[in-house]
Amino acid sequence: MLEFIPVANPRAQYIAYRDEIQAAIERVLEGGHYILGEEEKQFEEEFAAFLGVQHCVGVANGTDAIAIALQAVGVAPGDEVITVSHSAVATTAAIEQVGARPVFADIDPLTRCIDPLKIPPLISSKTKALLPVHIYGQPAPMQEIMEIARRNSLKVIEDCAQAHSAEIEGKKVGSFGNAATFSFYPTKNLGAIGDGGAMVTNEPDVIAKARLLGQYGWKERYISSIAGMNSRLDELQAAILRVKLRYLTENNVRRREIARDYYNAIQEDRIIPPGKIAGTTHAMHLFVIESEERSELQSFLNGYGIGTAIHYPLAIHQQPAYQNRIRGGENLPQTERLYRRILSLPMYPELTGEQIARVCSALKEWSSKK
Numbered sequence: 001m002l003e004f005i006p007v008a009n010p011r012a013q014y015i016a017y018r019d020e021i022q023a024a025i026e027r028v029l030e031g032g033h034y035i036l037g038e039e040e041k042q043f044e045e046e047f048a049a050f051l052g053v054q055h056c057v058g059v060a061n062g063t064d065a066i067a068i069a070l071q072a073v074g075v076a077p078g079d080e081v082i083t084v085s086h087s088a089v090a091t092t093a094a095i096e097q098v099g100a101r102p103v104f105a106d107i108d109p110l111t112r113c114i115d116p117l118k119i120p121p122l123i124s125s126k127t128k129a130l131l132p133v134h135i136y137g138q139p140a141p142m143q144e145i146m147e148i149a150r151r152n153s154l155k156v157i158e159d160c161a162q163a164h165s166a167e168i169e170g171k172k173v174g175s176f177g178n179a180a181t182f183s184f185y186p187t188k189n190l191g192a193i194g195d196g197g198a199m200v201t202n203e204p205d206v207i208a209k210a211r212l213l214g215q216y217g218w219k220e221r222y223i224s225s226i227a228g229m230n231s232r233l234d235e236l237q238a239a240i241l242r243v244k245l246r247y248l249t250e251n252n253v254r255r256r257e258i259a260r261d262y263y264n265a266i267q268e269d270r271i272i273p274p275g276k277i278a279g280t281t282h283a284m285h286l287f288v289i290e291s292e293e294r295s296e297l298q299s300f301l302n303g304y305g306i307g308t309a310i311h312y313p314l315a316i317h318q319q320p321a322y323q324n325r326i327r328g329g330e331n332l333p334q335t336e337r338l339y340r341r342i343l344s345l346p347m348y349p350e351l352t353g354e355q356i357a358r359v360c361s362a363l364k365e366w367s368s369k370k
């Protein structure tokens, strides 16, 4: 019996750093300070330095990070935020959580990120911000997006939940917009063992407001100066993230090595691999291929004990909660085309040589079978 290869495997990463993670947990437990202590403070500093940004605030999850970032840059109820329907639902949910209105722009089929050419026709007098998503770890075209924002006086928030340490011309994503958000959900490139998130920015007023919003609007303890929420990164998760942050760069390199093997195994007439975008460094959160025969390919791979997944089965504008009510949702041909074809292959740094070889030989065999 072949051992099944899952699409993601957060436990394998725990095992890889078990001693350090357990030591970090022990340190927190013994320290007796479980919320907003030294680990959280250190993590914020280390993560900001890693990204090359001025400020970081830890929050409870990636969805809250987006909601807090939106409010911190001044998005108010009724404002429109232009984003994509090709993302985790979290992106749109966060916009609505703050009373703003998502507007969907179509994607570029090569990057699978927002198509900058589709943004200007959607800008209205209510548009306040752009919210590009670096989907699957591929950076969105930030230079073009920032230029559109500048010309139209819009704020930009980068959703980096899938793109920790992805780069454009050597500059990490999360350092381009007015603010950027990260999720540390266990399967992300930098994953906690539970929920976690962060918002980063170079702007002093944005970090100041984000810190207030994340803890009941407290400027001083128990005194709310603005109406906020409770969204904090706890000490246990911060301590675990500090361990894993030290390995993020090498783990992303490993992901790209695995991707290179997959690219080499793929015959492009039957499977379309992720587009290679000059000047960008992909975080390879997910390796998503496209196929006209997706379900056949999925069962073929399953026969070799290879797990696959579809990220996501439906675009946001196709889901019951959002259908027929988001502006722009009626005109997303590239998004809809992609959703009929996408399939995610196993991708995580702890994949073994044998497992990678098995995926590659199955991909080759599929391509040669006509």
Ligand SMILES: *Cc1c(COP(=O)(O)O)cnc(C)c1O
Residues within 6 Å of the ligand: 061, 062, 063, 064, 087, 088, 090, 091, 133, 159, 161, 162, 183, 184, 185, 195, 196, 197
């Ligand atoms: C995971 C994810 C989020 C949300 O993160 P949570 O921590 O689960 O709230 C937001 N956007 C994208 C693109 C994601 O992949």
